[in-house]
Amino acid sequence: MAEVNRPQIEEAVRLILEAIGEDPNREGLLDTPKRVAKMYEEVFQGLNQDPKEYFETVFGEDHEEVVLVKDIPFYSMCEHHLVPFFGKAHVAYIPRNGKVTGLSKLARAVEAVAKRPQLQERITSTVADSIIETLDPHGAMVVVEAEHMCMTMRGVKKPGSQTITTAVRGIFAEDDKARAEVLSLIKF
Numbered sequence: 108m109a110e111v112n113r114p115q116i117e118e119a120v121r122l123i124l125e126a127i128g129e130d131p132n133r134e135g136l137l138d139t140p141k142r143v144a145k146m147y148e149e150v151f152q153g154l155n156q157d158p159k160e161y162f163e164t165v166f167g168e169d170h171e172e173v174v175l176v177k178d179i180p181f182y183s184m185c186e187h188h189l190v191p192f193f194g195k196a197h198v199a200y201i202p203r204n205g206k207v208t209g210l211s212k213l214a215r216a217v218e219a220v221a222k223r224p225q226l227q228e229r230i231t232s233t234v235a236d237s238i239i240e241t242l243d244p245h246g247a248m249v250v251v252e253a254e255h256m257c258m259t260m261r262g263v264k265k266p267g268s269q270t271i272t273t274a275v276r277g278i279f280a281e282d283d284k285a286r287a288e289v290l291s292l293i294k295f
């Protein structure tokens with residue numbers, strides 16, 4: 108996938124500044140297009156990352172019980188308004204056939220998926236599906252809680268409102284007890 112085109116972003120930011128009635132040549136704004144381009148490169152770097160690659164790291168460990176990494180902080184950009192939404196992701200799976208991955212890889216997958224123009228639902232399901240497709244576990248479950256700036260600083264203006272999304276796959280979709288165990292561990 109193409110890297111970001113920094114000069115194009117810089118030009119676009121100059122145009123936006125002009126369009127809102129600002130002077131892109133005033134001292135305080137001179138370096139702003141460059142800064143914004145650099146920032147976009149950073150906050151959209153997930154477009155160049157495939158979350159599934161992280162799960163190539165597996166240890167042949169015989170653990171077929173819940174593994175949960177909770178409270179993974181993330182920042183993303185809503186694809187409708189290009190303003191941040193941010194919160195915590197909780198990622199659980201039950202390994203099968205010794206395919207236990209590195210704990211940090213679960214957080215890296217969240218990071219790669221979040222750093223794109225996104226929807227909260229898509230972050231949630233993409234992380235769950237990536238785990239299923241690569242580790243072939245008994246199940247995967249992802250819960251994401253986030254605050255959307257497009258609902259707080261503008262529009263409907265509801266600061267503090269939280270959106271919670273879940274993706275349940277495999278045994279977590281079939282077995283109420285397995286799902287309840289993860290939910291209670293998240294609240295623990």
Ligand SMILES: Nc1nc2c(ncn2[C@@H]2O[C@H](COP(=O)(O)OP(=O)(O)OP(=O)(O)O)[C@@H](O)[C@H]2O)c(=O)[nH]1
Pocket residue numbers: 185186187225226227228255257258262263
């Ligand atoms: N499903 C979903 N919706 C989102 C997410 N982030 C932002 N939105 C919503 O996207 C919608 C876009 O609605 P539109 O009516 O096209 O845009 P708008 O006029 O700016 O909408 P308002 O925010 O209601 O002012 C809004 O309801 C946002 O709350 C997300 O991650 N998931």
Ligand SMILES: [Zn+2]
Pocket residue numbers: 185186187188189190255257258
């Ligand atoms: Zn939005």
